[in-house]
Amino acid sequence: MPIEIKKVVIGATAGVGMVLFSIPAAVSVLGFKAGGIAAGxxxxxxxxxxxxxxxxxxxxxxxxxxxxxxxAAGLPVGAKF
Incomplete structure (x- = not known):
């Protein structure tokens, strides 16, 4: 596999991983928690x-x-954007 394609694949994989972990974190900061919505x-x-x-x-x-x-449950792996 040429070096340019490897870089693209590695970058895309890292990007998807960041999205799958950062979206639930951002949602939690807004107050959407596993136990329900945080007061205030x-x-x-x-x-x-x-x-x-x-x-x-x-x-x-x-x-x-x-x-x-x-x-409450995190972002499912099969999530559609």
Whole structure:
């Protein structure tokens, strides 16, 4: 394999690894934790707004629901971006 292709493959692999580890970390910083949404966090504000907009509930598949799923379980390997 030529050196240029090796560099691209190594760079792409490193990039994917960084994404798979940094997204759950960033989501956690927002307040989406494994045990639920942290009180007083950005996540709590987002959930409050979403709940008010949906008559008291958070819609399945909404941004808040997806972020909470990532915060609770991490990013699945088969995640689609």
């Amino acid at each position: 966090s950005i996540a709590a504000t987002m959930m409050s707004v979403a709940a008010k907009a949906n008559n008291g509930g958070v819609a399945a598949g909404s941004l808040v629901a997806v972020l909470q799923s990532i915060g």
